[in-house]
Amino acid sequence: MRLQALAKLPGRSxxxxxxxxxAAYFSREYEDKRDGALIRRLDRIARQYEGLRRGQIISAEAFALFVRYFLTVIPPVDTAHKEAAKAQGQNRFEGFLDSLRTVLADGDKILFSAVDDILVDESAFFTAEELKRLHEPAPARPRKREAAADG
Structure with a gap:
């Protein structure tokens, strides 16, 4: 069906x-194009993975920093006040969960919007051609004596 549609174009049979x-199939053009498409897809997946990984590391580090700070500045609670402190902690936690639900529902990600400015963009990644050039041997440099004799 596609063959017949293409054959209707002027100058085509x-x-x-x-x-x-x-000819294209046997000359590996097809495989080269397919491989190029696969490389582009894999590169895109790798960039997405790195973005997710980076985000996860940032989240974990931010959380660890918060916990360290929290544990440093919170004074111990007297035994007589433990129940009141538990109730207050439960209320605060519920408030935190409400805030988290709101932020996630609105799509306004505070941490990632603040971090987006410092993250690298796609231009920081190598293309397939750049990787090939990196693995090519460097051109031979003239020796000092030969360079001096030429000049």
Missing amino acids: ESQIVDQAL
Whole structure:
């Protein structure tokens, strides 16, 4: 069906299209294009993974920093006040959960909007061509004596 549709174009015939398709298939053009598409997809997945990983590390570090600060500045509670402190802690925690639900529902991510400015963009990643150039041997440098004799 696609072959017949392509053959209707001016200057095209079914046999010409089939010949071109077979030539491309046997000359590995098809595989090169497919491999290029796969590399681009894998690169995109790798960037997404790195973004997720970075976000997870930032979240974990922020949480650890908060816990360390919290444990440092909170004074111990007298035994007589423990029940009142538990009740107050429960109320505060419920308030925290309400705030978290609101932030997540609104889509306004406080931490990530603040961190977005310091994260790298896609230009910091290597392309397939740049990786190939990195693995190519460096050109030979002239020796000092040869360079002096030339000059």
